[in-house]
Every structure is written in structure tokens, then in C-alpha cells.
Amino acid sequence: MKRRVAITGIGVVSPVGIGVDAFWEGLIAGRSGIDTIRRYDASGLPVRIAAEVRGFALERFLGTPAVYAGPDGRVPLDLRTQYALAAAEMCVRDADLAGSPDWLEASLYFGAGEGDNDIALLSRILSPYASAEPGCDVAGLLSNGRVDGFALRDQMMEPTAPASLIAARHGIGGEVTTCLTACAASAQAIGEAMRRIQEGECDLALTGGAHAMTAPLDVLGFAMLSALSSRNDAPARASRPFDRNRDGFVLGEGAGALVLEEWDRARRRGAHVYGELVGYGSANDAYRVTDMHPEARGATRAISLALEDAGLEPDEIGYVNAHGTSTIENDRAETVALHNALGDAAPGVPVSSTKSMTGHAIAAAGAIELIASLLALRDQVLPPTINFDTPDPDCDLDYVPNRARSHPFDVALSNSFGFGGQNVALAVRRAEGCFR
Amino acid sequence: MQMFAKRIVVTGVGAVTPVGHDATSSWDALVEGRSGVAPISAFETGQGRPSYAAEVKDFAPERAGLPRRKLKMMGRQAQLAFAAAEQACADAGLTGAEPKLDPTRLGIILGVGMLNADAAELGRTCHTMRAALEGERFGAAAFTRAAATELFPLWLLRHIPNLAAAHASIHLDAQGPSNTIATGCVAGANAIGEAARLLARGEADVMLAGGTDARVSPLGTLRYRDLGWLATRDDIDPASISAPFDEDACGFVNGEGAGILVLETLEHAQARGARIYAELAAYAAANEAGDMLRPQAEGRALARAITQCAARSGVSVADVDAIFAPAPSVPGYDAAIASALRTVLNGYTRPAVTALRSLLGHTHAASGALDCVAAVKAIETSQVPATANLRRPIADLPFVTDAARRDEVSASLVCAYGFGGHAASLAFRVCPS
Numbered sequence: 001m002k003r004r005v006a007i008t009g010i011g012v013v014s015p016v017g018i019g020v021d022a023f024w025e026g027l028i029a030g031r032s033g034i035d036t037i038r039r040y041d042a043s044g045l046p047v048r049i050a051a052e053v054r055g056f057a058l059e060r061f062l063g064t065p066a067v068y069a070g071p072d073g074r075v076p077l078d079l080r081t082q083y084a085l086a087a088a089e090m091c092v093r094d095a096d097l098a099g100s101p102d103w104l105e106a107s108l109y110f111g112a113g114e115g116d117n118d119i120a121l122l123s124r125i126l127s128p129y130a131s132a133e134p135g136c137d138v139a140g141l142l143s144n145g146r147v148d149g150f151a152l153r154d155q156m157m158e159p160t161a162p163a164s165l166i167a168a169r170h171g172i173g174g175e176v177t178t179c180l181t182a183c184a185a186s187a188q189a190i191g192e193a194m195r196r197i198q199e200g201e202c203d204l205a206l207t208g209g210a211h212a213m214t215a216p217l218d219v220l221g222f223a224m225l226s227a228l229s230s231r232n233d234a235p236a237r238a239s240r241p242f243d244r245n246r247d248g249f250v251l252g253e254g255a256g257a258l259v260l261e262e263w264d265r266a267r268r269r270g271a272h273v274y275g276e277l278v279g280y281g282s283a284n285d286a287y288r289v290t291d292m293h294p295e296a297r298g299a300t301r302a303i304s305l306a307l308e309d310a311g312l313e314p315d316e317i318g319y320v321n322a323h324g325t326s327t328i329e330n331d332r333a334e335t336v337a338l339h340n341a342l343g344d345a346a347p348g349v350p351v352s353s354t355k356s357m358t359g360h361a362i363a364a365a366g367a368i369e370l371i372a373s374l375l376a377l378r379d380q381v382l383p384p385t386i387n388f389d390t391p392d393p394d395c396d397l398d399y400v401p402n403r404a405r406s407h408p409f410d411v412a413l414s415n416s417f418g419f420g421g422q423n424v425a426l427a428v429r430r431a432e433g434c435f436r
Numbered sequence: 437m438q439m440f441a442k443r444i445v446v447t448g449v450g451a452v453t454p455v456g457h458d459a460t461s462s463w464d465a466l467v468e469g470r471s472g473v474a475p476i477s478a479f480e481t482g483q484g485r486p487s488y489a490a491e492v493k494d495f496a497p498e499r500a501g502l503p504r505r506k507l508k509m510m511g512r513q514a515q516l517a518f519a520a521a522e523q524a525c526a527d528a529g530l531t532g533a534e535p536k537l538d539p540t541r542l543g544i545i546l547g548v549g550m551l552n553a554d555a556a557e558l559g560r561t562c563h564t565m566r567a568a569l570e571g572e573r574f575g576a577a578a579f580t581r582a583a584a585t586e587l588f589p590l591w592l593l594r595h596i597p598n599l600a601a602a603h604a605s606i607h608l609d610a611q612g613p614s615n616t617i618a619t620g621c622v623a624g625a626n627a628i629g630e631a632a633r634l635l636a637r638g639e640a641d642v643m644l645a646g647g648t649d650a651r652v653s654p655l656g657t658l659r660y661r662d663l664g665w666l667a668t669r670d671d672i673d674p675a676s677i678s679a680p681f682d683e684d685a686c687g688f689v690n691g692e693g694a695g696i697l698v699l700e701t702l703e704h705a706q707a708r709g710a711r712i713y714a715e716l717a718a719y720a721a722a723n724e725a726g727d728m729l730r731p732q733a734e735g736r737a738l739a740r741a742i743t744q745c746a747a748r749s750g751v752s753v754a755d756v757d758a759i760f761a762p763a764p765s766v767p768g769y770d771a772a773i774a775s776a777l778r779t780v781l782n783g784y785t786r787p788a789v790t791a792l793r794s795l796l797g798h799t800h801a802a803s804g805a806l807d808c809v810a811a812v813k814a815i816e817t818s819q820v821p822a823t824a825n826l827r828r829p830i831a832d833l834p835f836v837t838d839a840a841r842r843d844e845v846s847a848s849l850v851c852a853y854g855f856g857g858h859a860a861s862l863a864f865r866v867c868p869s
Contacts, residue, residue, distance in 0.1 A: 040576050041575075041576050041577045042576075042577070042580075043577045044575075044576070044577035044578060044579065044580040044581035044582075044584075045577075045580045045581075045584075046584060068728070070727045070728065070729055070730065071727065071729070071730050072663065072664075072729050072730070103725075104725075108723070112618075113597070114550060114551075114597075119565075119574075119576065119579060120574045120576070122561075122565065123565040123568065123569070123574040123579070124574065126558075126561070126562045126565055127562070127565050127566050127569055127574075129562060130562040130563050130565060130566035131559075131562075131563070133563070134559050134560045134562075134563040134586070135559040135562070135563065136555070136558045136559045136561075136562035136563075136654065138479045138480055138481065138484070138555060138558075138654040139479075139480045139481055139482025139483065139484050140482070140484075141484070141654065141658065142481055142482070142484025142485060142486075142654070142657065142658065142661075143482055143483045143484040143485075146662050147658060147662060150658065150659065150662060151658070151659045151660075151661075151662030151663045152663070152729075154655065154659045155659060155663060155729065155855075156728075157550070158550055158618070158620060158855075158856070159550070159597070159618035160618055160619050160620050160856040160858070161728065161856070163856075164723075164728045164856035164857055164858075165728065167723050167725045167857060168725050168726055168727065168728065168857070170725075171725050172723060172725050173722060173723055173724075173725045173737065173740075174721075174722060174723065175721040175722065175723065176619070176721075176723035176725075176856075176857065176858060177617060177619055177626060177630075177721075178617065178618050178619055179615055179616060179617050179618070180548075180597045180598060180616050180617075180618050181598045181614070181615060181616050182596060182598050188615060192615075192630070195633070195637070199633070199637070216576055216579070216580050217580075217583075219580075220580050220583055220584060220587075221591065221592030221595070222592065223584075224584065224587070224589050224590070224591070224592065225589075225590065225592060225593070282613045282614070282615075282639075283540065283611060283612065283613065283614075284543070284544075284602075284605050284610060284611050284612065284613070284614040285611070286539065286605045286606050286608075286609050286610055286611045287606065288606065289509070289593060289599050289602050289603065289606070290593070297611065298611060301540060301611070418598070419596055419598070419599065419602070420596065420598040420599050420601065420602030420605075420614070420616075421602055421605060421606070421614070422598060422602075422614060
């Protein structure tokens, strides 16, 4: 018999709201977090919109400035790491486990990418060594002694930095792992953390993900891949999953963090339970590095495996939080996958994409969206897909268009698909009464 | 006390290293004590320091079966992984095997590192940055405008970490579970441990697992040098510089490479009549939960991981024949690792302790995986390579020095440890038939 996994704490930093309440209010009100980029001068970019987190101060959560300070020096933390630390702090407090000695035996499994490049800093370092023809005088760079401000900043961009700093802050002494499976990373991290508890590796785990791919080179890179919406003049209308006139995704940022606990442990201590994590499925397309398989074979299998893992029939799914990026290809293929995996039950299941409001937070998306699914379960209200104006014949499901909807249901499915053919699905069940 | 619900075995190995382009030639070089450290060839260092690295020389990805059109969108770490994966599959008898494996039961987990721009890419970026200078001020808008025309249109694909696994998955039609782990220098070891767990819980029949890293790049070099971790001497023979566990250790040598194992359930391996190198008996991992950049002096997390791994494997540390230690030749890390080993060995002298970074340099995310390849080859060939350049050991441990030890190896242990507080351990043993 598999050990059961309860979700007992959540925390979120998102362009729609910082903190669980603001985030959820924003989603239910159908508020877009997407706007013209304000953090830097984006006028040279083909895409000048993103979902930026605004009004965030890490100090409010940690009581200390957003700086890494160690024996080797001090350096400002990148945004991704700041969001991660804040979300982790929120979920640990929410679970009433701040300062608990139990963290020493706990696991941490996080989904993250690299931190953002500070291109102004790189320019200061590299420009003196640029040659007239494309090239860099590396010999000159390496001959001129220590480069001020570079090494520590660069080291802290490592994918493991958010998880390692969370582990240090909360004293997490078990396994600490970071996966970076692109847009599926934090969903995969949550699934793997769930397995750790099921297998008895630990009774308590912190999980989730963080990412901030909104820096100039990130926007440029995705724009050059033709993946982004170019609706620069109507930012709040740019992310329109499943709408016929969708033209790409909008980059977002943020973090989501969750506390997972073995069911009996959560019950014994009278914890509040947001839901039971019941299913996890993961499969690869093995098709192309960026495009989904036309028949969505990986996504279909991920969903089917999650159902099988949870012992659920397709008609028991009451809501799907879609990956729904707003690209032509993803939304069509995801619809195919839901038809394939849910069969006759598919048309009756409401499906919404909160990326219509949050933008695409890449490695953080899965965690943020699982949290949205848990809140939907708690309040029995579905967040809408905003900007859904014109139905697409290729996307023929119920996408909860434009307005939140009251909906009694017990099980939610959250999909996360990513570059590299990564496909992950998670299933959560409403907890039968809270333990307190 | 067995850790895995099913027995997991190694049926194939692949490696691309600074001392060889495949697992066998790399292993022979390690046993003979040949060093992979040499003057850096990837870029001009001039009078710059450091000027040595452990690079994979003359690596021709086309020969590994990589289509030319794909090469442009693959970073070097993806190319190295592809070659190692291809080798491991061939070695396991999976290439062209009939009946074909069920593709949905074949998966891959790789440990990867930070992806730095190579010299050519950095050159283009640098050029663009110069163009974007408005007097002393850097113009972000001018930079991005220039970069849009100057950069290779698919450059981002070279920097998406999970695409190393994706390229291999596509080539091998691996439609099962896929993961990419980045836990610094422990990533390759974590990947192999996670793959074993996944097999044990029945989510796949065969997994490719390992690590890849290629950061002998200008900025990677600058970063580690300025953190004070790199050996910068160039007044001695390159082969002498990496000296793990030695009083004269003066920093690590930046290395690159990829190591991959084919893991499968014993049942599956037997059913297809596969050759079995060894059993992967146990895995454990832990974290220091301390400062990210400084090892905790006693190496307590590493000691915890090793102790737990040994207990799970059912092989007492006293009966282990070979221990592959992660000492990078950085004094603080070497000392913490030596301390952890002293704790777990508790005076036992049977295990032969060796540190391959003395010959391979520090291959970061690949290092733990390459140690696993070596741990398997040690069992296969009854040899344990010596730690090169170990003249004045910092601790009284049963090190192999001078020449490889030639004696039966029935159990070998891999330890992994690095920045971020990560520690892991894997136990291999002769597969009892």
C-alpha cells in the first residue's frame, strides 16, 4: 500500500499577486499580470511585453536584504532566487513548520533554471576585450587579474542556488535536488517529491519551483525561436490560450512552493490539508526538441499515467489546469492529449489556462498552477481562461472562458509540458475534511 | 536490508573523457595513470592564468553519429552526452536489438551543469556589447537590437539544459521518463541514483543515466579562478597539478566529459540475455544545509550519505574493495571529504581509496557519473586506479598511490560531494548470479 501524501502549506509569488490571497483574488477576477516591460529598456527587442512581478521585496518575507552573504563575500541575489526564498518562507509558515527540527530529515525537490544574466555587468567586464571583428580577447581578460563583482554573481546563477539557499535557511538535511526540465520542471519536482514520501525516503518535503526568464537575453532568445506573442500594443490581451487568434506565449516569472507531508503525520499534528497529491505521470515525446508530437503521444501518456497512478477514471476528473501556453501548437496538441487520455469524459471537463493571466513562468509554471488548482478545489471555483474571444475548431473543449465559475468537484489535474518533449501531469484530490 | 524494491543492474557503460573517447580507452588510461591535463586549446590564454585544463581532445561529434544539421543547435555538453549515450547503448547490446525495446519503457536522466558560452559565441556577444556602448554607458536597447541580427537564430537551444537529454531521447526513441538534474558537482551521481529508484518502482525497464559537463569556457574559467578554486600554476608539468588529498593541492583543474550507464532491472536484463557488469545495490543522498560555497569542515552530510548507502546495500564499509572519492584538489573540500571518509572507515584499511580527479580534472556534473563508470569497470577488471600526484597525504586513509591496485573488486562505492551542500553515495557490487 502506497503511503498517502498531503499538501499542508503553499506559497506563491506571481505577476498576478504576491502571496496566496492576492494571487487567487487576481485569478478569480480575471486580472492579467502582463504589461509592457518596465524593468529595463526593452525598446530594442522585437517583443516588449512580459509578466513581471512588481512591488516585491524579499526583506518583507525574510527580514534580511536580498543579498547572499557568506565567508567569500556578498552579492545581490538574482530574482529567481529571491522569489524562491519568499515562496518557501510562505509555505513553511503556512504549514506551521517554521523552525521545526523535522526539516533535518526532510527532502527538498525544486524545479528551477539558471539565474538571469546581468548583461550590464557582462558588458562592463567584456567590452574592453572586444575586437573590431566578432571576437573576444580572452587572453587579455584572463591576464588582467581578478574581475570585480563577477565570480560570486555568476556562481549564484547556478540552477541549484535557490534550493541550496532554501535548505540552508530551513535546515533541510535530507536530499536536496534541483531539476531543470524546462517548462515541466516544477511539476516534475513535485511529482518526484511525492515519490520520496510514498517510498518512505522522508515524511516531510518541500517542493516547487522558481524562474525569472524575463531578462533581455531571455526575451530575445524566445522571440528568435518565434515562440512569443508579438502583441506589443495590447499586453493584457496577448496571452490567449485556446483562442483562435493566439500567436505565442508571454514570458512570465515567479515561484510556487509547497509543503508535502505523509498523510498520517499531517493528521497526527492536526495540519490544515489543501488536498491530497494522488497522481503523477511523466513521459517524453522523443520527437523534436521544441515541437510537441502531433498526436501528443507523450502528453497523452503523462496524463494517463497520472490517472493510473491515482487509481482514477477519466470521468472523476473535475477540472484541468492546462499547460495552455497560447502557442498555436501547444494548445492544439494539449486538446488532442485530453481527448486521447480522457476519451468520452473530455468534453464534460472544464479546462482553463491561468497562463492567460500569469504569462509563462517556465520552470516555475507547474508549481504556480498546482497551487491554483488547490485553491480551486478549496473554494470550488474555477479560474478562467481570459482573452478567449474566438473559438478555434482545433480546440473544442470547455475552456472556462473569461469568467471564473463555481463548480463542485473533487479532483483536479494539472498539466505541464516543455521543450525537450517533457510532459508531466499531476492529480490532486480534495481532502475529506481538514484535520483542524 | 535492500533499498530497491527490485534489483537493479548495470548492463552498459559509455564515457567521453579527457583521457579517452570511450569507456574502455578511458579506463585503460586511468589504470595506467595517464593524465588528461594539458594547455587549454579551446581558447587563447596568452599570459593569462590558468592556462591548463582537462579537455576532451579531438572530439568529433560526427563520428558519434550526430547529424551535422543538429550539431549547430547542440551545446558541447549535449554533444558529449549524445556520444556517451550512443556508446552505452551499443555496449549494452541495445542498438539495433531485436525485438526492439518498448520505447515507452526506456528513459533517460542526466546531470548537467551551467551552460557557458563557448569562445566563438562569447566573441559575438562581446562584439555586440561593444557596439552597444554609448560612451561609458551600456545601452540595453542598442545591445538587444544588435544581438537580434548578430546571434545565431537558434542560440537559445544551445543553452536549454534539458536538451542534452532530449537529443539523446529523440535519437534513441526513449519515450519513457526523462529528467535533468542540476545539483552542481553531484548531479551525475544523483541522476544515476534517481534512475535506479525509478526502475525499482516499475516506471521503466531500462534507463540511461549519467552526467555531462563542458565548461572549459572563458567565463567558466574566469569564474572558478576568481572564486579561488582553480589551480593557476603553470610552472610545473600539467600532469602534476591536480593533487587531490595532497598537502600541496592548490585548486582544481577544470575538466569536461560525459559518463552514462545503462541501468535495468535484473529481471529485464536476464530476460534479454544481457551481459551484467554489476549490481547497483544502493543509493543515498544528503545536504549540509549550510553555506553554499564553503564545505562543512567534518563533511558530515557526505558521511551521512555514505553510511546510509552502505547500510542499504547490505555491504559493510569494511568489506568494500574500492572507494571513488570526489576530492577535487581544493584544500577545503579535500579536507572535508577526508574527514567524512575517516568517520565512515573508522580505521578499516581494506577499501582502496582513489580520486580520479587527479587525472580527469574536475568534470563537475559529469564527475559523479564518471566515478560510477569507473566503479563498474573496477569490478569488471579487478583494478583500482591510483590517485596521481599524492605524495604527502592530508589524512591517514588507505589511498592507492603510485600504481593501480590489481586485486579482486567485489564491491565498490562512489561518493559525490560539492558546492551547494550536496552529497551522495552509490554502492555497486558483483551481481550474485
